[in-house]
Amino acid sequence: MYRVLVTQHAKEDLLNNLIYLAYEKKNPQAVVSVEKDFYDTLDKLSYAAGTFRLIGGQFNKFGSRKILFVNMHNYYLIYHIVNNQVIVDRMYHVLQNPKNIK
């Protein structure tokens, strides 16, 4: 089992997306659903973080990995593993990255 921790940036990414859904889309159900998906994905990371492949290209230097949200939302988390800790660096929507990250 890994201990999952989230950086300030990733926390703000989640917050930004929830604000967007709440204020712009005025969709409280989506807020609940995306937030739940975020925690479910963190849960999955706690036992399966090592199974996802490393990101290629220029991102390789960070030793980062990527996991898509587990419940169908088009978001993904970028994380890395240090000893038995999983550190979630950022959260992105697939459309935010032109190449959908390697």
Next chain:
Amino acid sequence: MIVTKPADFRMNQKEFFQKAYEGEPVIISRPRNENVVIISVDEFNRMQFAKRMNAYCEGLTDLKQKATEMEENDNLSEKDLMKFYKSFLQFMKQNKDRLFSPLTEEEMLEELEEARKDAEAGKLYSPDQIREEMRALFGV
């Protein structure tokens, strides 16, 4: 910059429109100083963008100042924290267009590097801490 009277403008409308389109503002003077300016759409968009960026920078400076004050103050109450978050939410709401634009690979690498610095500095949160904060903010 061209200044003209309404009558002249009417006579040479096409020419003035072309000049405005090419980047030269046309001022039409009217009685009681109720003057108007004709500019191209590009110029208008540039002005709007500059206005938005200006407001964004001002908001960001205020927010940074608040954050610094909060960092220096050891006796933070939950009320202070909520107050800061409210201003943060307000700021985010006003600037969502800028914040949700697609990123280039370089920008993304830069962001990841910043996140790594965060991690190294120990600015990390457990899922439970995040859950609590989001619950307080969104009431879900």
